[in-house]
Amino acid sequence: MGKPTINFLRIWIFLIPFQVFSQNIGRVGLEGSRGFVIAHSSDLIPVSQTNPYGLKGSYQVLKTDQKNWEACNCFHYLGIGFSYHNFDSPDILGAAFSLSGSFEPILWQHKKWVLGLESGMGVSYLTRFYDSETNPSNTFFSAPISFLMFVAPHLEYSLTPEWTLQLALNYNHISNGGQKKPNKGMNYPMLSFGIYHYLNSVELPNHSKQPLERELVFFGEISYTNKNSEWAEKRKPSLALTGGAYKSITGINALGLGVELNRDFSFDGEDGISNDLMPAPFISHHFLFGRVDFSQRMSLYAHKPNGYNDYLFYQRYILQYQVWENLGLGIGLKAHGHVAENIEFRLGWKF
Template sequence: MKNHLFFFFFLLTVFAASGQQVRRLGMEGSYGFIIPHSSELRSISESNPFGLSVHYQLMKQDKKNWDACNCFHYLGIQASYHNFGNRDVLGSAYHLSGTFEPILWKNGPFSLTVLTGIGLSYLDQVYDPILNPDNLFFSSPLSFLGFVNPKLEYRFGDDWGVNLSLAYNHISNGGQSQPNKGINYPMMGIGINRYFESSSFPKHEKSILPRTVQWYMEIAYTNRESNWSEGRKPVFTVLGGFHKNLTAINGLGVGIEFTKDYALEVENSRIEALMPAPFIAHHFLFGRFDFNQRMAVYLNKPMGYHDFIFYQRYSLMYRMVQNFSMGFSLKVHGHVAENIDFRISYRF
């Protein structure tokens, strides 16, 4: 009996030592404005969104979770409601998102974090050619939400914290239906967190930065509505490039991608819809996570396909095993999102 009790308490001790974690429940109110990113949107952008969000987050403090991003970070889920201040045209949005929030700086009771998230958004007022022709922001009730939200928190006591935040929100259906201008709306917020555990931060050594450039290849797939035939057509992308770390979390790189878009109409041959585009990229590198922003220039594109000669691509990848990563990206022309794709990457 004594041996069993000793073994039981030994397991509890080991679990407690290896399972250090912090859980918290938070609530935040926010208020902002809509960015009219084209002349067609000015008349319906003169309102102020407001909303409320509730989130639950977990931070594990062991070395394995530290290595995922070379930092302490929260993972969680967030439910939020945003009213766009124009009930008849824009209505409201109901969001459910997964979140990632690394701690960038901490000094005593103060900490600076960046909450990022992506999820689904249900919109109760969308474009209709007869009933709601003015809403060019979104045309499908189910869309995608992405946001970046820096936060400054002050902890008082072991159980509570308050924060100020500035969020940039984007909703788009990823080109699944038109019109799809996408809505961009910054918001300021104030929130409160209830902590269920409190512990000191252990010391972990950061990974050594690679001294050489990191080469990689990616393949991607999506589909979207065709402008020359009925139904949805596939869009394939292949790219190659490299990046080099400048700091522990920043890197710069270049590459070229080739996209074959079967949704585009061509005059003579499908080769016209093969679009090579060299790009430059900035990488936020958090251990296994790679959030990169690319600026690409078309070397070739079909006649009538956008007035832009460049586009942006925002990509989030997670390294699953030694050299393979999986994730998704959003292609954007100016402020207008075109599509979201799924991609697989291999690094050399």
């Protein structure tokens, strides 16, 4: 057993709390995984022919009271995890040590089977990254500290009340959020197999769901990020104003549309400020879990300044939490296909 694995197990054991409150369900998990790297541009193909593998330890808590149920109209786990992913290329890609927080609603359960959808974000320490002289091939990562985002459907089977097996399909993304170039970011799916040990057992109560909102929900948002680019010598802000609406079609799904107006100050065009404004209509899908809104948007560049980029469309992936009745705070990722551009902070208001 190598040193990374031994250190991983030590940290995982250290993170396990020593007690769980009786009204909560606590569990610890350990999983192994293996996958592949998506080569989202031609120059990445030579360094993408690897099969990453790794370990992850986690601790999660499910609170059974009505207040926590109303946060997403479902029972859900909140947790912390530590993972070690080796990219199977020690000289070029190295490995990632990541600490992350997670949210996992229970979507379905029947007898011994449970289906959940875990998503999370965190910070990764990368052992190998881009260097123009010593590591020019690794354009996935440009800094030792980067951001991790992931989503993972989980299928769980109970062996006993204390022990369960779990199978998961993880989609992982690591990038520095546009803080330093090159920033192509790495997308790597992994198949995971592991176990959970439940620290206590509590019967889930019956809570009533909030009625489905059938009316249109109108919203406005402002987003901010501080990004590095090929046009500027230092980081400069990028701001966007967004307006839109969505309508629920099922208990957790909604469809919507809107328009975004973006100004990227890291790009200084030659035709004046008005020409640098980038309007973009979009369509969206929303996963709605009470106060939590995870939306995916497909946007069209209706206009952009000459030389900005060669893309026609872009996506935004936004996780937002409604902190008060109308006010929401969140974080988003802008991407062109599989290529991440930047991570941003968002402030939203529902009308």
